[in-house]
Amino acid sequence: MRRIPLSDFAKEHGHTKAAQMLGCTQGALSKAIRVGRDVVVTCNEDGSLSALEQRPFPSQKTAA
Known part of the structure; x- marks a missing residue:
């Protein structure tokens, strides 16, 4: 298990892809x-x- 702050997760995957992975919109993220x-x-x-x-x-x- 790995815990990562949302901002770092978005930097790692890109905002659009990170939002899709979490089930929200890019704007919400x-x-x-x-x-x-x-x-x-x-x-x-x-x-x-x-x-x-x-x-x-x-x-x-x-x-x-």
Whole structure:
């Protein structure tokens, strides 16, 4: 199993191919990278891929 940041995965495969591999659009992938979302792609030994985003909890600040 190999874990790689989304931006590095996109550089390695190209944005269009990386988006296809993850099942999203190239625009969604590019925007996630541009806004700095903390997404890590896991490449499993069987060739399957998964991507997870780590976010703080709670993810939105509440109004005081």
